[in-house]
Structure formats: structure tokens, C-alpha cells
Amino acid sequence: MELNDLQAQRAAKLERLRGAGVDPFPTRAAPTHQVAEVLARFDEFAAAAMPVTIAGRIVGARRIMGKIAFAHLEDGTGTIQLWISRADLGEVWFERFRDELDTFDIVQASGALRRTKTGEASLFVTELTLLAKAINPPPEKWAGLQDVEERHRQRYLDLIVNHEVREIFRARARAITAMRRVLDARGFLEVETPVLQPVYGGAAARPFTTYHNALGQGLYLRIATELYLKRLIVGGYPGVYEIGKNFRNEGVDRSHNPEFTMMECYQAYADYTHMMLLVEELMREMAVAATGAPRTRYQGQELDFERPWVRMTMAEAIVERTGIDIREVSTLGALREAVAAANLKLEPKPTWGKQVDELFSEYVQPHLVQPTFILDYPVELSPLAKRKPDDPAFTERFEAFVAAMEVGNAFTELNDPFDQEQRFLEQGRDFAAGDEEAHQMDTDFLNALLYGMPPTGGLGMGIDRIMMVLADRPNIREVILFPHMRKREE
RNA sequence: GGGCCUCUAGCUCAACGGUAGAGCAGUUGACUCUUAAUCAAUUGGUUCAGGGUUCGAAUCCCUGGGGGCCCA
Numbered sequence: 378m379e380l381n382d383l384q385a386q387r388a389a390k391l392e393r394l395r396g397a398g399v400d401p402f403p404t405r406a407a408p409t410h411q412v413a414e415v416l417a418r419f420d421e422f423a424a425a426a427m428p429v430t431i432a433g434r435i436v437g438a439r440r441i442m443g444k445i446a447f448a449h450l451e452d453g454t455g456t457i458q459l460w461i462s463r464a465d466l467g468e469v470w471f472e473r474f475r476d477e478l479d480t481f482d483i484v485q486a487s488g489a490l491r492r493t494k495t496g497e498a499s500l501f502v503t504e505l506t507l508l509a510k511a512i513n514p515p516p517e518k519w520a521g522l523q524d525v526e527e528r529h530r531q532r533y534l535d536l537i538v539n540h541e542v543r544e545i546f547r548a549r550a551r552a553i554t555a556m557r558r559v560l561d562a563r564g565f566l567e568v569e570t571p572v573l574q575p576v577y578g579g580a581a582a583r584p585f586t587t588y589h590n591a592l593g594q595g596l597y598l599r600i601a602t603e604l605y606l607k608r609l610i611v612g613g614y615p616g617v618y619e620i621g622k623n624f625r626n627e628g629v630d631r632s633h634n635p636e637f638t639m640m641e642c643y644q645a646y647a648d649y650t651h652m653m654l655l656v657e658e659l660m661r662e663m664a665v666a667a668t669g670a671p672r673t674r675y676q677g678q679e680l681d682f683e684r685p686w687v688r689m690t691m692a693e694a695i696v697e698r699t700g701i702d703i704r705e706v707s708t709l710g711a712l713r714e715a716v717a718a719a720n721l722k723l724e725p726k727p728t729w730g731k732q733v734d735e736l737f738s739e740y741v742q743p744h745l746v747q748p749t750f751i752l753d754y755p756v757e758l759s760p761l762a763k764r765k766p767d768d769p770a771f772t773e774r775f776e777a778f779v780a781a782m783e784v785g786n787a788f789t790e791l792n793d794p795f796d797q798e799q800r801f802l803e804q805g806r807d808f809a810a811g812d813e814e815a816h817q818m819d820t821d822f823l824n825a826l827l828y829g830m831p832p833t834g835g836l837g838m839g840i841d842r843i844m845m846v847l848a849d850r851p852n853i854r855e856v857i858l859f860p861h862m863r864k865r866e867e
Numbered sequence: 868g869g870g871c872c873u874c875u876a877g878c879u880c881a882a883c884g885g886u887a888g889a890g891c892a893g894u895u896g897a898c899u900c901u902u903a904a905u906c907a908a909u910u911g912g913u914u915c916a917g918g919g920u921u922c923g924a925a926u927c928c929c930u931g932g933g934g935g936c937c938c939a
Contacts, residue, residue, distance in 0.1 A: 381876095381877065381891060381898070381911090382876090382877080382894095382910080382911060383877050383892080383911090384877080384891080386893065386894075387893095423938045436909050437903095438891095438892080438900080438902085438903080438904085439899095439906095440901050440902065440904055440905095441898090442897095442898050442899065442900085442901065442904075442905085443897075443898040443899060444898085444899045445898095445899045445900070445901085446899095446901085447900080447901050447902065447904085449902085458901090458902075460900075460901090462899065463899080464899080479893090480892080493900050493901075493902090493903080494901090494926080495900070495902075497902075499900095499902090513877080514877050514878080514892065514893075515877085515878080515892070516877075516878040516891095516892085517877090517878035517879045517890085517892070518879095518891055518892065519879080519891070519901070519903065520879040520880085520890095520891080521878080521879085522878070523878085523879065524874095524877095524879090524934085525934070525935065526880090526933070526934045526935085527878095527909095527934095529934095539879090602903085607916095628868090631936090702925090722938075795937090862933090862934090863933065863934085864933095865932085865933060
């Protein structure tokens with residue numbers, strides 16, 4: 378390891394401590410309390426002269442003034458001031474604190490609780506030991522660590538110094554716990570399905586590929602859990618869900634990370650209208666768990682997660698924003714003429730369905746700030762969703778939008794194996810025509826459907842994007858602990 | 868994939884064609900109630916990398932790399 382000057386100074390201190398018989402990385406710690414508890418019961422403990430031992434990181438500057446010194450110790454539950462005097466601690470450890478310990482070192486401190494002259498709750502230290510020497514120095518005392526790249530590459534440091542970042546991931550955990558609580562209460566069974574899949578499916582995306590050496594077999598990292606979860610509905614579970622990582626071999630931007638966390642759930646004998654109710658309940662409970670309230674702010678706009686959400690069909694939404702009725706222009710040519718006649722700027726797409734999707738994304742989605750369901754997508758865009766009984770060109774599918782981001786996607790699941798086979802074949806033609814996101818044929822999934830899958834409602838929700846909204850962060854990297862970063866030259 | 872911006876000490880930032888600097892951190896010293904402690908002194912640089920222009924480049928140009936924003 379090559380050490381810079383500041384690291385070398387700290388390493389030299391470490392060696393001096395070793396030379397004096399002090400283990401800079403002892404095996405065990407023995408705190409009796411956490412800082413949060415000490416602070417919560419400070420006056421009680423102080424009155425009882427309760428001996429307290431805490432363990433944590435020295436943060437902020439050490440303030441050394443001759444024969445006494447001050448420092449702050451932080452243990453992940455809170456921060457408390459240490460009052461250190463030569464008289465109480467003894468000459469040897471007082472001088473070690475002054476000469477060999479640094480900000481960021483991890484220590485254990487014992488003593489009694491008292492307030493200082495200025496009233497600050499403090500631990501008056503009678504015993505101090507080193508638990509782990511920090512060789513890396515802290516960033517700037519007030520500005521802290523600002524550089525976004527360094528914050529993400531060294532998330533550990535980001536978490537040490539930026540406590541609001543710690544809170545984001547606590548809120549994330551609370552939201553996911555709330556999600557599980559809702560699903561468990563409704564009788565869904567939490568399951569785990571393969572990440573390594575011989576056939577990928579369940580979404581329109583390009584996969585990562587890998588290889589199993591012993592089997593001599595190529596495999597894909599899953600892009601969705603859908604087709605395995607539906608096999609479990611065939612298997613007889615009335616409801617299943619999975620929360621886990623999906624992997625999509627696509628670009629990285631502020632709302633896309635190549636690996637991301639998705640919840641998918643499937644409920645037998647339900648349809649997409651049930652899934653809308655479920656989304657409303659899940660989002661409300663997640664908002665409350667993460668932020669404390671069902672109304673939150675995202676980038677200056679208030680979002681209201683109380684039901685009911687706005688519902689409109691995709692066709693209605695597009696008419697409202699563009700004047701074009703996709704139910705009446707049902708060929709690619711007619712649609713393009715209508716777009717041209719309406720003077721709309723739109724990138725040309727190869728199929729009617731993709732063109733509709735483009736029109737929607739460009740002219741409708743940016744307006745979907747308040748929680749909104751968009752219903753009834755074209756069948757071309759929805760190879761796993763059941764057709765509408767009264768309009769087979771469209772499917773019983775909705776997407777959930779919040780803050781102009783898609784956060785959920787749900788269908789009444791296609792359970793007709795013959796229709797499903799035809800959809801796969803159409804996808805195969807699209808793939809041959811150059812659509813790299815087209816669905817693969819999955820004969821084992823078709824075999825499962827041939828045993829009969831009950832009418833089923835299914836739902837997927839993107840947890841990272843939901844957390845962007847709930848944590849009020851416009852970049853997905855701020856809500857993923859270790860976001861994907863390009864490898865840096867060594 | 869395209870456009871724009873950006874990369875300087877451990878960190879936060881100056882210097883914008885003419886001696887690479889400040890603050891914080893660090894180091895040395897003083898100091899028994901500080902809390903952005905104070906006071907005095909002080910160390911620290913492959914200016915992302917490589918090439919070019921120039922008497923002279925952190926600065927201008929080119930290529931490459933990392934990051935950010937916008938667009939696709």
C-alpha cells in the first residue's frame with residue numbers, strides 16, 4: 378500500500394502504539410450502552426452516577442487545551458461529547474490521546490456522565506482504549522465530502538460524514554419493511570426464484586449473459602421475476618411475491634442503474650383492478666414508513682399518496698394531451714399522419730405500438746406528477762397481458778406514475794397458452810426485425826400454462842424509483858448504496 | 868450514442884498565458900470547560916493522463932480517461 382503524507386503520519390502513530398504495547402486493532406469491544414440510550418436517559422444516569430462504557434468513532438476536531446481535552450464520539454446511534462482530563466484519565470492515556478489518536482479513530486471510553494459548564498451532556502472519561510486506528514484522514518471539517526463521484530465510489534466515507542445519506546437508507550429499509558407488511562397481511566407468500574436463467578423474460582430489455590462452467594451452459598441474469606412467479610401461481614399458491622435485484626444491460630442515467638430492486642407479486646383470481654388498489658395501499662404505507670406522512674414533497678412539489686389515484690386510459694390521456702385518438706388511427710401510417718397533422722415532433726418508431734409508446738412518453742408522461750394510473754396499453758407493447766374482452770387491440774394493463782416516473786406496471790395476466798404462444802412468436806419476429814428488447818420464446822412457461830393458470834393479477838414496482846420520490850432525490854444513485862460506477866484507471 | 872460543463876494539496880476551493888495559492892485538516896509549541904476553541908510557527912503539488920502550440924501552459928489546442936447536467 379502506498380501511503381500519502383497524512384496516511385503515513387497516522388501509520389507512524391500506529392507503530393508507536395504497537396511499540397508501547399497497545400494493540401491498534403484489538404479483537405473485542407465491551408460497550409455497556411449505545412450513545413442514543415445514554416443521551417435519552419442522561420439525567421437519570423448522571424444522578425445515579427451510572428458507570429458507562431461506549432464505543433464509537435471520534436468525529437470532528439479534537440480540542441486539546443493543555444491538561445484537558447474535548448472530542449465527540451459517534452456510534453451510529455448518536456454523538457456525545459467526551460471530556461478528557463489528564464487528572465481523570467492518567468498521564469499515559471491522556472498523552473496517547475493527544476499524540477497518537479486522531480479524528481476517525483474508533484475508541485472505547487468509560488466514565489461518568491456530567492454536563493459541562495456550558496451544559497453539554499458529556500462523558501467524563503476515566504478509561505480510554507483504542508479499538509481501531511483510522512489511517513485515512515477525514516474530509517474537510519465543514520464542507521465535508523461534496524464530490525458526487527467520491528461520495529459514490531467511497532460510500533463508506535459518505536455515510537460516515539453525511540448523516541442525511543444514512544437516513545435515506547434507513548427510510549428505504551422502513552419502506553421495504555412496510556411493503557412486506559402489507560403483502561404478508563394480504564396472504565402473499567414471499568418466495569425466491571432464480572437469478573440465473575436459461576431463458577430470460579418478463580420485460581422488454583437486454584440481458585447480461587454469463588456462463589456455467591460445469592454445465593457448459595450459457596445463462597442470463599434475470600431481467601424480471603415474472604415468468605417464474607407465474608409458474609408458482611400455476612403450482613397452486615394463491616399469492617406470491619419476490620423482492621430482489623433485476624439486471625438490465627442498458628444505459629446508466631439518473632433513473633436507470635444496471636441492477637435495481639423490484640417487487641413483483643401475483644394474486645390468483647384477481648385482475649388489474651385489484652392491483653390498482655394494492656398499489657395505492659403499498660405506496661401510501663411506504664410513504665408513511667419512509668417520511669412519516671402520506672403527503673410528501675418531491676423537488677418542490679407536493680405529492681399526495683392518499684387514494685384514490687387518478688385513473689385514465691392511455692388512449693384518453695393521449696387524446697387529452699395531443700388531440701390524437703389512437704383508437705381511430707390504428708395503423709402505423711395513419712398514426713404518423715396524425716402526428717404530422719398535429720404538428721408534433723416525434724421520433725419515428727418501427728411499429729404502431731412502439732410509436733404509441735413514444736407519443737405517450739413524449740407528450741403525456743411528463744405531466745403525470747401526481748400519482749396516476751394509466752390503463753389499457755396496446756397489445757403490441759404487452760406480450761404477457763390479457764386482452765381487453767371488449768377491445769382485443771388493447772390489454773388489461775396499467776402503469777403507475779409518480780413525479781413523471783414509472784414506478785409500477787401491472788396486468789391481468791395472460792393465461793391462454795395459445796395466445797401466449799402467438800405473442801412469443803410475434804416477439805420473435807420483432808427480435809428478428811431488430812428489436813433487441815423483444816421477448817424470448819419460453820417453452821417451459823408455455824408448458825406451465827398448459828396445466829391451467831387461474832385468472833391472475835400481477836404487479837411489479839421499482840423500489841429504487843419509489844425511493845427517489847420518497848427521499849426527494851432526483852438521481853437513482855442517491856438511493857442505491859453502491860451505484861454502478863465505471864472502473865477507474867489504477 | 869450526441870452536446871455542454873468539469874477534474875488543482877487529504878478535503879473545500881482560488882489562480883484563466885508570466886513565481887501554483889488560501890481555508891480546513893495535519894505537524895511543532897502554549898493553554899484545565901471547549902464546541903467552526905484560541906494564539907504562534909510550519910509541512911504538504913506528476914494541476915486526471917499523454918501529446919501539441921508558445922520564450923513561457925494548471926490556463927490555449929488535440930487525443931484518451933473519470934464525473935456531472937442536458938438531449939437521444
